[in-house]
Amino acid sequence: MTSESQFTSVQWDRDDQDPMTSAFPDPIAEETNNIEQNIPGDELEESASSSHFHEQTPAPPEPTNDAKEDPKSFTTTTEVTSPTRDTDAAQKPFVTYLVTTVTNDPSIIRLCSTLKKVSEDNDMQSVAVRRRYGDFKFLHECLTADYPQHLVPPLPSKSNFKYLTGDTFHEEFITKRLQSLNRFIHYTNQHQYLSQSSIFKLFVSDSADWLTFQKNLSINNSDEGTSVVSRVVNEDMLTETVMNYFTSSKHKKETNKEIIEISDKLKKLYENLLKLDRLFAKLNKRHSELATDYGQYATQVSRLGSTDQSDISNNFADFSRSLSCFSTSWHGLHKYIDESFLTSLKDCSKYILGLTNLIELQHNKHIDLQVLQEYLDKTRQELANMGGTSSRPPPAPVASHNGGIVNNTAQLIKDTLSTSATPTIGSTTTEGKVKKLQQRVSQLEEEIEAQTAIANDLTNKVISEEYPNWDRFNKNELKASMLALCDKEIDFYKGLVDNWKGVEDSLTQRLQQLESGHTEP
Incomplete structure (x- = not known):
């Protein structure tokens, strides 16, 4: 070539x-x-x-914040709760989730049609609206398209297999999706830029403009069967894959110390989360088996109590009820760990992957810069071999006619002799190549300058904004999950102690009655 x-x-x-x-x-x-x-x-x-x-x-209504309105001075909390099954006009079932927002942000309040005063002591107001999974997906796609340099939290998967098996309305599936959607909204709400987007404020409001905007901005299938957003993302991924495949390995090493440190922390945390997930999944499976075993044990003990002797029958009945309570407690603990705790671990792992992809994006930008720099060096070398210079030529001076015909003729002869003494410059083909190479060098220098600003800005965003924001959110989420698990474990064992203590006292009292009855004669 x-x-x-x-x-x-x-x-x-x-x-x-x-x-x-x-x-x-x-x-x-x-x-x-x-x-x-x-x-x-x-x-x-x-x-x-x-x-x-x-x-x-139609564009979404832009929040008309006044110049004095600082977004940091307002408070907004959003919760996703109460999944409900409903049917559409074609009698097809679907699930909606209640999105409740409490805020004093005027840009959100102006979009709402139905508001409820939270307290007379402050200006906080509440608005509630029901959203389907498709609404969350549309919000995610818009945020991804509008903020490619920021970490947009991932959504729970579509789970097409669940749709085939009919498990999309199963309580376990809905609860797990509810947990992930609530976490998605929490991260978006606490993000400095995502929370201030007009599409997010329109989503949490009960404005009728949401349905109109979503319908008119719906992304239709193109000739290739992919949407615009998907096609842009896929083409970008394909470009990065092909570029990295044909790029020499010397370009694929990260050199930024802070990025390397962040990547190492993410890798270690991701591995630890996977270990925790496997450990608790194995332990939770054992909980489920114990719950089933104790339930069967309670059934067998209950059958043993089917006798004519009331004393023995009552003792067996009390013991059977305690075993059933024990089994129910195991089932409750298993359900919480499976639907809430393990889901939080999986979501945190997905957020790590999202941040890793953002780091990979900035790394690819630096690889592109290195490749462009190599192209520039090669072009400069080729230009130097042809006797040209990479510096931009100065503007041509304006010829003066005040010197008379003698001076003009002398200058013309001088230029002719100079041109004849340098046959390379006198070649029209060579001059054209030199000119093209100079233009190419100029274009490459401008492109490298622009791409350097982009890559450095993305690196700074990852180091100073996205990673600290994710780290703070991740710590809060893991802390809340661990504390909630501890509370569940404490309630579980306290319930067992109270349950078996009552059984022990009851059986001990009856044993004392039997012993006293034998000693009276």
């Missing part, structure tokens, strides 16, 4: 715009602009069905 053909497939033309905007364009806004530019005004409605987005998509 020649030196000229190495750049034929690369477009270096850039508009004078913000490098961050050009590197991470908004696919929704970009697609809409392309539709409006390429389609005449009288044909918009006819071509709307073939475009990726519906024509004349």
Whole structure:
């Protein structure tokens, strides 16, 4: 491959715009602009069905914050609770979740139609709205498209296998999904940028604009069967994979010490979470088996009490009830660990993977910079071999005609002799190649400068914003999960002590009665 053909497939033309905007364009806004530019005004409605987005998509109402309104001065708490089964117009069942928001943020309050005063002592107001899983998914896709440089929390998986087996309305499946959705909302709400997005504020409000916005901005299937957002993500992943495959291994080593330290911490924590997950899953399986065994044991003891002697029958009945209570307690502990605690561990692991992908993105940006720098060095070397210079040529001086015909003629002869003495410069083909190489060097230098700003900004965001924010959230979540598990364990063993203490006292009292009855004669 020649030196000229190495750049034929690369477009270096850039508009004078913000490098961050050009590197991470908004696919929704970009697609809409392309539709409006390429389609005449009288044909918009006819071509709307073939475009990726519906024509004349209304934007979500932007929160009109006053200049004096600081988002940090407001408080917003959001909880996802109360899953309920419902049916649509086609009698197809689905599950909705109650999203309750308590806030004093005017930008959210202005979007709400039904508000409830929380207390007379403050200005906090509450709003509740029901959302389906598809609403959460739409919110996630919009946040991912609008904030590619930030960690958008992952959603629970679709679980298509559950739909095939009909387990989507099973209590266990719904409870696990509820826990993950609630954690997704918590992370988004505490994020500095995600919580201030207009789409999130519209989601937590009960405004009717949400359904209109979601319907008009629904991402239709393209000819390839993929949506715009999915296609952008897939193309980006494919590009990164191909680039890394053909990139030499010397570019694949991270050099930033802080990024290396963060990656090591994430790797160790991820491995520890996997160990905890396997350990508690194995222990919880044993809990389930014990609960079943004690339940069967209680049934057999109850059958032994089926006698005519009331004293023996009562003793067996008390013991059987205690065993049944023991089995129920084991089942309750198993259910909590499986549906809540293990789900929190899995979600924390997914968040680690999301942050790792963000680190991988910034690493790939630096790899691209190294590859561009190699291209630039190679082009400069080729330009130097042809006698050119990589420095940008100064502007040509304006010729002066005040010297008369003698001076002008002398200058012309001088230029002719100079050109004749240097046959390389006199070659038209060589001059054209030198000019192209100089233009290519200039374009590469501009591109490297812009991409360097993008890569450094992304690295700074990971180090100073995303990782500290994730670390704080992860610590709070793990601490809350561990404390809740401790409370459940304490309640479990306290219940066992109270239960068996009552049985022991009852049986001891009857034993004393039997002994006293034998000693009286």
